[in-house]
Every structure is written in C-alpha cells, then in structure tokens.
Amino acid sequence: MKLYRLLTGQDDAAFCHRVTDALNKGWSLSGSPSLTFNAQTGQVIAAQAIVKEVEGKDYHPDLKLSEQ
Template structure:
C-alpha cells in the first residue's frame, strides 16, 4: 500500500522535528514544502507532503497514518 500524509504546523522547530521523525520512520518527501501566513495568529504555517510504501498490507480508510 502507498500512504500519503500532509504534515502541517507553525514554522518552528517542533514542525521540523515532526518531519524529521517521519523521515526516520521511512517516509519520503513527496514534493516541496509550502508556507502560508496566518494573519490572525501572526505566524507562518508550514506544510510538507510525505509518502511511504508498505508491502504486504492492504489499504483501508481506518489506517492510522501516524502509526506508520
């Protein structure tokens, strides 16, 4: 099965650690990061798509992506 996630969060070290943790669990970057500015909260929000191939497992909608 091929899994896809879009990790989002404020542009801070915690966001970078979340992406780094995903990469260390075998996820791969699936495109460029994106940034947007939230004028209400006055901060930059990041997004990073990642994907992962898992052999021998069929996809179902109840798959908890953060467990992989």
Template sequence: MQSLPPDGLPIYRLLTGKDDASFCHRVSEALALGYQLYGSPAATFNGSHVVVAQAIIWPQGK
C-alpha cells in the same frame, strides 16, 4: 524496509503546523521512520505566524 508504514500510519501524509522547531522535528521523525518527502514544502502567513506544510509518502516496492 516494511511494505506498509508502522503503527497503522497512512501511506500518504500531509504534515502541517506552525513553522517552528516542533514542525521540523515531526518531519525529521517521519523521515527516520522511512517516509520520503513528496514535492516541495508550502508556506503561508495566517496573520500571526507562518504555517508550513510538507507532504510525505511511504515508498512502496522500492
């Protein structure tokens, strides 16, 4: 595994967006790159739709 994420991506990322298939695909793509989930997902309602967030980290030295 690379010591740094590809394409200059940061080691820590917080993915956010509308709770839909597109968000799930973004999280899945990050996991396929080698990121790991960090903590539990969060969800809130903004008055029109559910907004979700998931932190991910790049594993270092593992």
C-alpha cells in the same frame, strides 16, 4: 501500497522535528514544502507532503497513517 500524509503546523523547530521523525521512520518527502501566513495569529504555517511504501497491507480508511 503507497501511503500519503500531509504534515502541517507552525513553521518552527517542533514542525521540523515532526518531519525529521517521519523521515527516520521510512517516510520520504513528496514535493516542496508550502508556507502560508495566518494574519489573525501572526504565524507562518508550513506544510510538507510525505509518502511511504509498505508491503502486505490493504488500504482501509481506518488505517492510522501516523503509526505506519
């Protein structure tokens, strides 16, 4: 089964650490990152899709993707 997550957050070191942590847990980047600007807060927001293949599991909406 293939799992999908979209990581989002302020474009800062904490966001990069979240992506790095996911990569070290077996997730892979899927496509290019996206950036947008929140004019109300003055922050740049980043998004990165990640995917992971897992065996022996069936998809269910209650599956905690961040724990895979």
